[in-house]
Amino acid sequence: MKYISTRGKAPVLSFEEAMLTGLARDGGLYVPENIPQMPPEAIAALAGLPYEEIAFRVMQPFLGESFTDEEFREIIARAYEGFGHAARAPLVQLAPNHFLLELFHGPTLAFKDFAMQLIGQLFQLALKRRGERVTIVGATSGDTGSAAIEAFRGLDAVDVFILFPHGRVSEVQRRQMTTPSEANVHALALDGHFDDCQARVKDMFNDFAFRDAVALAGVNSINWARVLAQVVYYFSAATALGAPHRAVSFTVPTGNFGDIFAGYIARRMGLPIERLVVATNQNDILHRALSTGGYMTSEVAPSISPSMDIQVSSNFERALFDAYGRDGAAVAQLMDELKSDGGFHISQGALQTLQETFASGRASEDETSATIARLFAETGEILCPHSAVGVKVAEEHLGTAPMITLATAHPAKFPDAVEAATGLRPPLPNRMADLYERSERVSRVANDLGAIEDLIRERRAG
């Protein structure tokens, strides 16, 4: 199994190399050269299996020679043993044809744990074998950062630096990043928004002198391994509801397009997914792009679903690569336009291809609050604001196939928004009940590449 860049000019890599590399050296994102196919009998055989076994069968064909089956099975077992629900990703029925896939039972209460817990173990094994040490730098609007810190804290082969937008994450998210005391963990509060954090991370990857000097690695969803781990729960949920004998649809609260791109990969592997619905908050660039073909950035407006306050949606590049017939030069040109003009127009043919797979919708702030309140009153389910965006948009796309909406975070991560909608302040699980008492450690940084690079050079241990 080989991995190629969406911009067509970077070295072709193995799974392990692509995972340790993060962003391709031509600025593109790695994707598999071919998508392994799962025939209907193999999909049918997943029904009723433990999540860990489904994970092994779905992901193993993407690994090539990188890890033995025994190593990979052990890593999967360790990755999910700390989850607070035996099913790992349980389904809850909301209405006759509408289900919620709860992805928030991992250690940091967001869907990011599914991938991050796994790649923490994969990095550890790969780096030990190679005798190498890396500096992980990540950008977060709240959840990736806490999941990464949880997965990599205390590991001797990595330093982790997480850039988050100062004042734009919830208090729980911030404390999850700033309270771990391990010396290899560094939380950096940047003066700017998430897109600034993500742009600086990409700048560091494109500064080859810095990149090579610190052995830079990335665990944002620019890293293919992150996307791959998220493919699994599309299979577990769909087979629980009758796939491959009946098709299902998914609605995915979307920001950086990683989670929904994982659903797209599941579909490409053969999972019968009728519709993949992109749900955005008021920062709705993806909804506008998929409706009109114009991908135009504008100011990020802070919302009650802060983890989706994103305008430059990294993984959309992977979808564009396929929609443009895997033409790396065409993608590179669009990305240049994005940088110079703040946007681009998707060609008619590529837009049509995208629209054959993806539908989309948006939820305003009021609609998000009203959905939290209504779902609580009607079903007793307390949604986080991101999941509420998903539910609202899913309700506009219900059809004959069962609809599965991804619940991407635990409501206790966003207690203010939930309390404002329901009057209830959801408590944190017992194991993190003292989060508000723990002391914080954080460095405030300007939105300045040189200054951030200097700080990383100084603080890293390697």
Ligand SMILES: Cc1ncc(COP(=O)(O)O)c(C=O)c1O
């Ligand atoms: C709670 C939550 N929901 C949804 C999203 C959007 O996911 P993606 O960026 O993969 O589209 C994020 C952030 O990524 C998130 O943290």
Ligand SMILES: N[C@@H](CCOP(=O)(O)O)C(=O)O
């Ligand atoms: N919403 C994310 C933003 C980063 O996304 P990623 O999936 O590319 O890591 C977050 O919570 O940090």
